[in-house]
Amino acid sequence: VLRTFKLTVAYDGTEFAGWQVQPHQQSIQGLLELAVYQTTNQSVRVIGSGRTDAGVHAIAQVASLTLSQWNHSAESLGRAINAKLPETIVVKEVVDAPQDFHAIRDAIGKRYRYQLQVGGQRDVFEFPFRWRLHGHIDLDRMAEAAALFVGQHDFAGFQATGAERTSTVRNVRACELIVQSTSTSEATHVAIEVEADGFLYNMVRNIVGTLVEVGRGKHSPQWVSELLVAGNRDLAGPTAPAHGLFLLRVDYLPFVS
């Protein structure tokens, strides 16, 4: 009898080639599938809500998988998989899901966080988790620009060149600049959180790269509105580096497990 599970997974993406299985490289998906195989002797696909690139982290990625046989609790499947995973990946929760639950198709929203360090010295403990910005950054201007992303827009200008999606319209529900802390006398820790019904490839990193250009004073906050209308990737800011990005949450309609 087939049994489908919903997994919530956290990982430090630093040492991995990203979510997706890659030949001759360590991926989160590949290591999860190996752990499932070692636990259940079943070779199945673990479907993530979306790929994360090399260096991108997750606080709560969601994945689905279907086993032809598992006679124990969903919780004990999680414990067994965790015993086979490296310390940088953890299955935080496993629950039974409807048999047709699908982590990509059923996702109704996601939230990402991008972490910045503004000013200050190299921080040896934070460097895999923050993009460090040098020079003057105006956080008020960045916050003003961030708010302009909220709403339903065509994000064609903010997807990776070469990516092909039928529709590039997305509904951004939140785009917020959060001052997390002033960790030392000089450095400020800042996060940009973006929530939407869905994301195009590299969309958050392109939004962040654009906001940083505004923070540096190269463009006014209103530039964001112009870019959304223009829909041309070449006009927007650079793609922010992968290592500052965290997948915070993936939302689904509730189901009775």
Place this chain on the structure above:
Amino acid sequence: VLRTFKLTVAYDGTEFAGWQVQPHQQSIQGLLELAVYQTTNQSVRVIGSGRTDAGVHAIAQVASLTLSQWNHSAESLGRAINAKLPETIVVKEVVDAPQDFHAIRDAIGKRYRYQLQVGGQRDVFEFPFRWRLHGHIDLDRMAEAAALFVGQHDFAGFQATGAERTSTVRNVRACELIVQSTSTSEATHVAIEVEADGFLYNMVRNIVGTLVEVGRGKHSPQWVSELLVAGNRDLAGPTAPAHGLFLLRVDYLPFVS
């Protein structure tokens, strides 16, 4: 003309073979000496206040070095060295010191922090920085036992077997259990901070291993007093793993730089 400098250095010890230069391995001392050489063309010894083992981190290790020529500011020496160091090591400060300043000999005290995670799941972001303890731990008993280390004692029972020191008497000025946060519903982050005029090899890790035995209920807090009198390493708790340990601070008498 000879010029001596005092360096304050932070590092994530995870990927290194420890402070001390080792053949065919990456050490913090070795990488600092290489960076000094690349900056000044002078091959000199960088003297740390003490060795830290592989996996041990530092918030503010102190080192001294003497150059036969440097015509710029101490600050610019720090910037130049940082440009040659990996992201996991940073020179936080460089100041001119008296020519006979010596980071080991002149140290008058040190403070270490040992980080624990009590209960909860694997935390992919904290695992290189905390010893995760399973099962029930009584923090009140641990705090009670920790306080018994304070004062002047013979710590022969808490140094690594095989280590040879002329005197094993040390003055512990503080030994405190600090609840840092309850990061999730299940896990508690705890730190044990120990300050003394000097430390024997593995002393903090042996103190922590002993306190954990008390926390687990295997011994009463009074056991600490017995161990201090007995002076036998075989009787105390196991050595806690290296990766939870941070060198927080090294103290010196003030000098006019």
